[in-house]
Amino acid sequence: MLRFNLIVAVCENFGIGIKGDLPWHIKSELKYFSRTTKRTSDPAKRNAVVMGRKTFFGVPESKRPLPDRLNIVLSSTLKQEELPKGVLLCPSLEAALKVLEDKSDIENIWIVGGSGVYKEAMASPRCHRLYITKIQKEFECDTFFPAIPDSFKEVSPDSDVPLGVQEENDIKYEYKVLEKQSK
Numbered sequence: 001m002l003r004f005n006l007i008v009a010v011c012e013n014f015g016i017g018i019k020g021d022l023p024w025h026i027k028s029e030l031k032y033f034s035r036t037t038k039r040t041s042d043p044a045k046r047n048a049v050v051m052g053r054k055t056f057f058g059v060p061e062s063k064r065p066l067p068d069r070l071n072i073v074l075s076s077t078l079k080q081e082e083l084p085k086g087v088l089l090c091p092s093l094e095a096a097l098k099v100l101e102d103k104s105d106i107e108n109i110w111i112v113g114g115s116g117v118y119k120e121a122m123a124s125p126r127c128h129r130l131y132i133t134k135i136q137k138e139f140e141c142d143t144f145f146p147a148i149p150d151s152f153k154e155v156s157p158d159s160d161v162p163l164g165v166q167e168e169n170d171i172k173y174e175y176k177v178l179e180k181q182s183k
């Protein structure tokens with residue numbers, strides 16, 4: 001079965017976004033996102049990042065599509081011509097996974113938001129791990145992370161995940177990894 005992981009940064013009041021953007025500016029966290037979603041063990045392969053329409057267009061124009069990764073945008077209203085070359089448009093998460101099943105040059109699949117995509121992803125038996133950055137502060141938000149199903153439990157992270165409380169611009173945060181427990 002094709003599996004995927006999810007990556008998100010969430011604040012104390014469970015927010016993930018405001019007005020189409022991130023509620024905070026934490027450079028080192030963005031670098032962690034970039035590094036984690038790019039990393040492959042086979043240098044000949046790359047990873048895929050799957051996201052909703054608003055998340056894709058929330059990335060600054062100069063930084064999208066996210067480089068060195070296959071960008072897949074979920075939307076039922078966009079047309080392929082409205083997306084930059086090389087970006088795939090899919091009408092559903094299942095459709096995206098079907099496309100990915102046939103791509104032997106893709107190593108890992110990362111679900112990168114937003115809200116509804118995260119909810120659908122966590123409910124799927126294909127969802128393996130949740131890489132969650134817990135930001136230890138409240139922010140004004142209009143988009144929130146859905147409830148995490150009880151089947152996910154915290155595990156010790158791989159060596160690439162910085163341990164302990166991190167800090168930037170007076171904002172404290174910690175990287176966590178949760179994994180779906182088999183019944």
Ligand SMILES: NC(=O)c1ccc[n+]([C@@H]2O[C@H](COP(=O)([O-])OP(=O)(O)OC[C@H]3O[C@@H](n4cnc5c(N)ncnc54)[C@H](OP(=O)(O)O)[C@@H]3O)[C@@H](O)[C@H]2O)c1
Binds near residue numbers: 053055091093
């Ligand atoms: N903190 C974080 O880690 C993080 C991560 C990601 C995003 N964000 C923030 O979250 C906000 C954006 O998230 P959002 O929840 O508002 O929107 P979103 O999920 O990025 O986009 C919503 C749109 O995506 C399409 N879509 C979503 N699920 C779909 C599905 N299963 N099948 C087909 N189309 C689907 C629909 O587009 P159509 O209407 O075109 O059909 C829907 O209106 C921004 O503020 C962004 O900065 C934060």
